[in-house]
Amino acid sequence: MVKLERLSQDEFNRWLAQSADRQAEDRAWVNGTDSKAEREQLEAMIPVLLPKGVDSPDHAFRVARDEAGNELGFVWVGVAPGAPEGTCLLFDIYVHEAHRGRGVARAMLEQMLESLKGDAIKTVVLYVRADNAPARALYKKLGFVEDAAPEGARSLQMRRTLELDPEDERAHTFERQHVVVGDLPSTGTILDIGGGGEGVIGRIAGDRVVAIDRLRQELEEAPAGPLKIVMDARELGFLDGVFQTVTAFFSLMYMKAEDHRRVFEEVLRVLAPGGRFLIWDAVIPPRGGNKKDAVIFPMTIDLPTGTVVSTGYGVRWPDEGRDAAYYQRLAEAVGFDVVSACATGKHFAMELKKS
Ligand SMILES: C[S@@+](CC[C@H](N)C(=O)[O-])C[C@H]1O[C@@H](n2cnc3c(N)ncnc32)[C@H](O)[C@@H]1O
Numbered sequence: 001m002v003k004l005e006r007l008s009q010d011e012f013n014r015w016l017a018q019s020a021d022r023q024a025e026d027r028a029w030v031n032g033t034d035s036k037a038e039r040e041q042l043e044a045m046i047p048v049l050l051p052k053g054v055d056s057p058d059h060a061f062r063v064a065r066d067e068a069g070n071e072l073g074f075v076w077v078g079v080a081p082g083a084p085e086g087t088c089l090l091f092d093i094y095v096h097e098a099h100r101g102r103g104v105a106r107a108m109l110e111q112m113l114e115s116l117k118g119d120a121i122k123t124v125v126l127y128v129r130a131d132n133a134p135a136r137a138l139y140k141k142l143g144f145v146e147d148a149a150p151e152g153a154r155s156l157q158m159r160r161t162l163e164l165d166p167e168d169e170r171a172h173t174f175e176r177q178h179v180v181v182g183d184l185p186s187t188g189t190i191l192d193i194g195g196g197g198e199g200v201i202g203r204i205a206g207d208r209v210v211a212i213d214r215l216r217q218e219l220e221e222a223p224a225g226p227l228k229i230v231m232d233a234r235e236l237g238f239l240d241g242v243f244q245t246v247t248a249f250f251s252l253m254y255m256k257a258e259d260h261r262r263v264f265e266e267v268l269r270v271l272a273p274g275g276r277f278l279i280w281d282a283v284i285p286p287r288g289g290n291k292k293d294a295v296i297f298p299m300t301i302d303l304p305t306g307t308v309v310s311t312g313y314g315v316r317w318p319d320e321g322r323d324a325a326y327y328q329r330l331a332e333a334v335g336f337d338v339v340s341a342c343a344t345g346k347h348f349a350m351e352l353k354k355s
Helices: 009-031 035-049 104-116 133-141 200-208 216-221 257-270 324-334
Strands: 003-006 059-065 071-078 087-095 123-129 155-161 171-173 177-180 190-193 209-213 227-230 243-249 271-282 294-302 308-316 337-344 347-353
Touching: 003 104, 009 035, 009 059, 009 071, 009 087, 009 123, 059 104, 071 104, 087 104, 104 133, 123 133, 133 155, 190 200, 190 257, 200 209, 200 243, 209 216, 216 227, 243 257, 257 271, 257 324, 271 324, 324 337, 324 347
Parallel strands: 087 123, 171 294, 177 294, 190 209, 190 243, 209 227, 243 271
Antiparallel strands: 003 059, 059 071, 071 087, 123 155, 271 347, 294 308, 337 347
8 A cells, every 4th residue: 555645854855855866867868968957957946946845835745655654755746837827747756666566656646646636736747758658658547648749859748637527436426406695795895715617706796706716717717797816815915804795605615624724814804894704615524435536516506696507516525524513613713703504405605704
């Protein structure tokens, strides 16, 4: 069995040095340059790319171990500077020679890709040396497709999308949820967190909505009307107390549990005293021993405008359950008053107030 674990700062320093050596060798081979010069260039880029070392945002470093705790290899996935929204790069994957030929790299990559599914990452890109036939074959088996490259290219780009598909046998599809959305407050600007996708709140309140989303692509897909801003809900770029209403319509399910508290704190900060945080979200049961690793909620959404939206929201199945009580505890812990919470089937609506 292969387990992926986070790295300590010491392990990170050691692995990063080795990773930079390997990447310098590959670059030198691809570009026909000197590996020492490539190494120096990488050295200069690292503090910019990874300002917080092992804790740098948008990068995941994992060490692979077997059941006995032996170190098998290392994998690094992160967002490259200038990459399109929702795309991350497999910077490095390495297996110690003694452990090669036993499917370790495959297991590492599968686990890493699973951990990215349902997050903000929609595409994983990697570069592989054209002469590395075993690696190219492995990546193909894992669903990566080679981009077209000029004849004789020494480096090939491969990509894989991570969209959840209701037909995917690894996804558990729940019964269709019928969500009825009532009227929204009739005055003031509404901040909609994760307002891309179907843009439900924007469809109801149009230009009174400021829709923020981490992914430009999701905002572009949402209907016109709101002011759309690419922004991370963990760090809202608004002054304190400026909104009377904040909404999150099936957006919290798309966030990691470790980010929820930060997002709730940010929402509390930007709300004016007496302001409301309105949440609609899925009731996700704990995964338990279930082999399925993604959940999909088909939805029929009735808007107060008379429009009916038929869609589905799907994410990686978190180990811990997420229900109204989970969000209620979080809300109370950061200082919200819970006005109401109402669960129906596999979804709930909740109203929170800043006192
Ligand atoms: C699929 S949408 C949910 C439904 C959407 N509100 C609608 O009306 O259809 C969820 C969105 O949350 C966004 N999201 C996830 N984490 C985020 C974060 N930290 N900050 C901002 N948006 C985030 C995702 O990019 C995604 O577009």
